[in-house]
Amino acid sequence: AALNGGLRSQVSAALKEGRVAPTELCQRCLALIKSTKFLNAYITIAEETALKQAEESEERYKRGSQPLGILDGIPIAVKDNFNTAGIETTCASNMLKGYISPYNATVVQKLLDQGAVLLGKTNLDEFAMGSGSTDGVFGPVRNPWSYSKQYKEKSVPKPHPEDEESSWVITGGSSGGSAAAVASFTCFAALGSDTGGSTRNPAAHCGVVGLKPTYGLISRHGLIPLVNSMDVPGILTRCVDDAAVLLGSLAGHDPKDSTTIQDDFKPFELPNLADVSKLSIGIPKEYHAPGLSSEILALWSKAADLFKNAGAKVVEVSLPHTPYSIVCYHVLCTAEVASNMARFDGLEYGHRSDMKDSTESLYAATRREGFNDVVRGRILSGNYFLLKQNYEKYFVKAQKVRRLIANDFVKVFRSGVDILLTPTTLRDAAPYTEFIQEDNRTRSAQDDILTQAANMAGLPAISVPTALSERGLPIGLQFIGRSFQEKQLLTVAKWFEKQVQFPLIQLEEVKRHDSDVFQHQKSASFS
């Protein structure tokens, strides 16, 4: 069975038909996690509980009783900024090292209720602040493609093995661990989070599908917040159909999250779109951003032609306030960060310093010891912007600019455009040694430019793996849709995925471990 195929059509079917058992799936994934340890994609591996969940799933399949859903028995990984009861939740920070949450995030609970097998918690930038998954206390995540045949073929052979070692590329961030986990086949889907592009960016760099749902569609209860007004749980999968399956399991009103919409959500299966002639695709000219690689520019153009040749209407549009989104985001993000991080004082949970001189000194020492430079920097900036004398000038101003950015999209969608097509990243994944030459703030500002505005406007967006770069690394393109029109967005994305036939990663580790289970295919698409 080709178990790297779709959840609905392949894996779930295989489980139902007994061709493979949940415990077997689970064990293979756990073994693969072990052999790909060098990727550093996982912070915590919940081996015992995962096997138990797999056993319970197996019981359900054996008994012939209805499985709980398509996800019953499917191994999943969760970014380590989601609360998981009984399993450590660290946010890759010293502040929460050893923190065992007493409750499950709503999305985690939903997955467990449907029988999913929770393999472990994935690595990220500390508190989801970053675009490389390089700034967490457990070290950086390595892009599995660094070890792919495709990348190695294209790279200049190194004289020394250490140089070989150090030429690995980043996953992007901040949900790099989740992206790497999905890309290296250690799980079938993973949860990430997306505040400025943190799901789509690593998805693009790791050659997987990364979906950012509309704000308010999926509950944030239990997702440790970065920017409450922009955060969404993100979905990372190997194909667009799988993203639709996950979306169906997770979306819907949660009384515990007052920012989720009340409307009923109906899970959907994606049609196989044959005719795109009724579609209007918008190409926002401002997304031809400074620093966009010529390679990606060409690919974007090619994609636009793909739609045009298939009969769709492809128009250039303008989102004039796009260039302001980064500074706007900087003000609003740091302000909310300063506020959200105020709870970390060491009193109720988490790291507590030994400093005992006074409450104030305890707080100060705890926070200095618990947070990295990036987090502390954002807290200081945020507090500055929230000072009484600065509030109007910065925070309120940024909110107004945010409104302008959101209105840009409204205008464009109102003019008849259905979906926007843009690049996801400025370039393919950088080598780690190159990436860390600039600081986190600089990198974030650069890398977020193409993904950030969708968070400002609360719109759904998806990155679809499109082609390999000259260096043999994945490039993804992004589709942005109308609020709550995920079905349309994913339908178009699925059509596009079928057209481009993005190649499967050729990883030695996977080949070695699961030759008889994970077959190689020429493409990741299926009918």
Add this chain to the structure above:
Amino acid sequence: LAPWVPVVGLEIHAQISSNSKLFSGSQVQFAAPPNSLVSFFDASLPGTLPVLNRRCVEAAVMTGLALNCSINKKSLFDRKHYFYADLPAGYQITQQRVPIAVNGSLSYSLCIDNKMSQMVTKTVRIKQIQLEQDSGKSLHDDTRSQTLVDLNRAGVGLMEVVMEPDMCCGEEAAAAVRELQLILQTLGSSQAVMAEGQLRVDANVSVHHPGEPYGVRTEVKNINSIRFLAKAIDYEIQRQIEELENGGTILNETRAFDSKLGCTVPMRDKEGKQDYRFMPEPNLPPLILYDAKSLPANMNHQQVINIDWIHERLPDLPSVKRKKLVEQYGILPEHSFTLLNEEGLAEFFESVVKQTQMKPKKVIGWILKDLLSYLKQHSLTVKESPVSSFVLADLLNLLEKKEISSTAAKQVLAELWKGEGKTPLEIVKEQKLELLQDQKELEQICQAVIDGHKNEVIMMVLG
């Protein structure tokens, strides 16, 4: 010396009477074991989100309506940031930009010159009412250099009622607060017992010369009773006047009232000049309230709050109740004022009136003079009275039927206070207090007295 005009404003925090907290489902209960009523949200566990408690909103709307406020159909929640051990999230959720109710008024009565018979009505403007979270409690253990934190109270709903500086002295402030307390208790929106921390009052005090701008004001905190409120304010007014007359200046500071010494002292700079870095609360959408006009037809009425619906169901406020008592029973306004001022006394009075033929105008004397003074002497509440309304009515009936004299009735009452369960009639019989109605018997007794005191009679006849 030019006269001084004292100016007093109040910030009052009333704990909302509800089963659960403002943004979480943990219980609200006084004096529970420490940290036994703390939800994940109250403890600020990362990833938890606030969910607004409907009952708390209704309580605030009721209170706003009772205080003649405009209810804002759209109000907003904000975060107010500061670091303190009893504030787990590092911020309090409050309503700084647009509170739930604004521009109201409260009328209250005062006695002039301590004469109950001369009451005057005053009004204070209500600037606004806002919903906000209460903090936890921290106890400083200096001997062991530690702070003990109890989060039971963290997150309990509060209504902050801001009264404009329309008052001039401790007495006015006390009367205004007392009236607010009665209103809250009548509505049931807060139990408003100061001793249990359900009603907390901070006073803003300043003085100036007439015609000149307002002086620098100080904030006085740590006031634990209405009596101390009046004392604290009057002391502070005096202190400021003396300071200014001696050429000093008033600092814009926070002072604590020391009830033992009867004075105000500067507080450690707790909130002083802090910048609270207010920010909108991103996890709570604007609070939208409806009235009969704006309520959409298809809206599930359990999902929304209808201001008009609440207005229709408001109980009679104290001022209305007092008027009704005066109209119904012909008692004086100051009588009805006292009746409502004691918990349960008005009900007691009405109960007695129902059970006796004695006119209410006469009954009131027994209630306010005899019953009330006895209760005060022994620090009892009306509920704890050893004499029930039934028993008192019984006694008053005997008096009304002229079976006993007024003096005898007082004697019986004194005996009844012992609470030995005897009926008035039994006591009358025991102590032979019956009024003699029989003329012949009376003559016999008089004759017996005269006969027994021959010498005194002769003295009297001789002049």
